[in-house]
Amino acid sequence: MNFINLKNSNFLEIIKYLELKDLASLSITCKFFNNFFIKNEDFIQKQVLYLLGIEYSPSVNPWKIILLRLRNSSVTGLQNLFQPYFTDGGTYCDKAYYFIWRLVQDRGGTYCTHLQGNILVKYIFSPKVKPSMDEDPTKYKISEDVFNIHYLEENANENQSYCPEIRKILIKVPMGGFSCPCETLMCFSSYKKIENFSLIQNFHSCKTKEDAIRNGEILKLSAKIIEENDYEAVIFKKIIGEIQPICWVKINLEKRSSNGIWIETGDSFFARYFYVLLISARKIYPNSNIDISNVIPWSRVIIIGNVWI
Amino acid sequence: MxxxxxxxxxxxxxxxxxxxxxxxxxxxxxxxxxxxxxxxxxxxxxxxxxxxxxxxxxxxxxxxxxxxxxxxxxxxxxxxxxxxxxxxxxxxxxxxxxxxxxxxxxxxxxxxxxxxxxxxxxxxxKYKDIETLRKEYGITEEFTAEIEEKLKSDFPWAMEAESND
Missing domain, CATH: 3.30.710.10 (Potassium Channel Kv1.1; Chain A)
Structure with missing residues (x-):
């Protein structure tokens, strides 16, 4: 292999172009690469964490341990561990029955917005604390259409050594009794709390898959298109940045089923925050809202730090 | 100029x-x-x-x-x-x-x-498992059997070629 004549700095650049499984293979292909990975351990650790979406910290476990845990963990035991805690789309009539916490309740209920489109709902990895759905949503009202369940975020910070890897997303729109079933939406994620949502704004009013693909191309995202009987989707292969676009979805409201649709996210990627952009609804009446029953990120939880909490 | x-x-x-x-x-x-x-x-x-x-x-x-x-x-x-x-x-x-x-x-x-x-x-x-890489670059028996086994157990993903599906 003549490549071994390249400089160490060249190999470090080559590593940046590769993904997790490529790195795992390369690391044990031969003595040269094995030694290279050992010699550049810190660099490789940072690069793998970057690919996994995990913020670098000295207390994070070595990358090969995280990869082993990922490989050995079951994908059949996925959990619903995120809680919606913020919306800028309001709540229909300010009623608890229509509030964002319904989005992850698979026993029924529907989130009904007040506004009509491009509504951002933020979720947080919150395995220990769940909101009491008997409360009055106005308790969490910040301004006319903005609600924030602040204590969820405060409690979520106690779980730093665990991190969820989102594998599937369940999306359900109401089958009947609601005038504005959600038709198009997008899902995103991030590891850290994000203040700048300009990337998500790029996808505002993105009502066709061609729009989604074009926007993805501008952002240099590679995309996989899925066309099913009851929905079409663009699954984005995640690139690294503060916010990861996961998928754009358009539901065929004529053919929707009560079981909802399952979107598989593909690559391993860790996230503590999950975002849903409710782009538009099928409107029966003018100036109406958006109704959506569930958007549930299902994840498996991996220990990434040294400390059990 | x-x-x-x-x-x-x-x-x-x-x-x-x-x-x-x-x-x-x-x-x-x-x-x-x-x-x-x-x-x-x-x-x-x-x-x-x-x-x-x-x-x-x-x-x-x-x-x-x-x-x-x-x-x-x-x-x-x-x-x-x-x-x-x-x-x-x-x-x-x-x-x-x-x-x-x-x-x-x-x-x-x-x-x-x-x-x-x-x-x-x-x-x-890209998308090559270790056996494919070794074959392509003519790498043979670089590690002892013991080390090879240890590396493979530490990096089981390396044994699986990925596709771009």
Missing amino acids: SEITLVSKEGTKIQISSQFSNLSGFIHNILQDYQQNEDISLASVSFINLQMILEYAVHHNFQVPQPPRCPITSPNIADNVSDPWDAEFVNRLNEDQIIDLVTATNFLDMKSLMDLCLAKIACMF
């Missing part, structure tokens, strides 16, 4: 627009203190590589092109660059030529072409 004279390691002279300094940090620095008609010696760059480098520079009109996608998402370099010409250019080269060109771009501090070459090398490693 419109043109500069570059001299390859064999002593062959080539004239090129001074805009080449947009692509080469080495040339950019030289031009800070450049006397008209002075030759610029490139002691580590062969004539063949210099020709290829200038072909690349002229094609891109001496402007830094879009970098390759990072990480790459396919073993085909054409899927990872925005200009198909870049893929055709680097696909013409064999392994040794790419290494030579990387060495030349190291010398010239020419990041855009170096990135293209390194992305092409990364494509050669």
Whole structure:
């Protein structure tokens, strides 16, 4: 292999172009690469964490341990561990029955917005604390259409050594009794709390898959298109940045089923925050809202730090 | 100043627009203190590589092109660059030529072409399990059986080739 004549700095650049499984293979292909990975351990650790979406910290476990845990963990035991805690789309009539916490309740209920489109709902990895759905949503009202369940975020910070890897997303729109079933939406994620949502704004009013693909191309995202009987989707292969676009979805409201649709996210990627952009609804009446029953990120939880909490 | 004279390691002279300094940090620095008609010696760059480098520079009109996608998402370099010409250019080269060109771009501090070459090398490693890599590069029995077993248990993912599905 003549490549071994390249400089160490060249190999470090080559590593940046590769993904997790490529790195795992390369690391044990031969003595040269094995030694290279050992010699550049810190660099490789940072690069793998970057690919996994995990913020670098000295207390994070070595990358090969995280990869082993990922490989050995079951994908059949996925959990619903995120809680919606913020919306800028309001709540229909300010009623608890229509509030964002319904989005992850698979026993029924529907989130009904007040506004009509491009509504951002933020979720947080919150395995220990769940909101009491008997409360009055106005308790969490910040301004006319903005609600924030602040204590969820405060409690979520106690779980730093665990991190969820989102594998599937369940999306359900109401089958009947609601005038504005959600038709198009997008899902995103991030590891850290994000203040700048300009990337998500790029996808505002993105009502066709061609729009989604074009926007993805501008952002240099590679995309996989899925066309099913009851929905079409663009699954984005995640690139690294503060916010990861996961998928754009358009539901065929004529053919929707009560079981909802399952979107598989593909690559391993860790996230503590999950975002849903409710782009538009099928409107029966003018100036109406958006109704959506569930958007549930299902994840498996991996220990990434040294400390059990 | 419109043109500069570059001299390859064999002593062959080539004239090129001074805009080449947009692509080469080495040339950019030289031009800070450049006397008209002075030759610029490139002691580590062969004539063949210099020709290829200038072909690349002229094609891109001496402007830094879009970098390759990072990480790459396919073993085909054409899927990872925005200009198909870049893929055709680097696909013409064999392994040794790419290494030579990387060495030349190291010398010239020419990041855009170096990135293209390194992305092409990364494509050669993409979606390949260890057995495939070893077969392609003729690597045999480098580790003892004991170490090999330990490495494989530490990196079980390395045993599984990935696809781009």
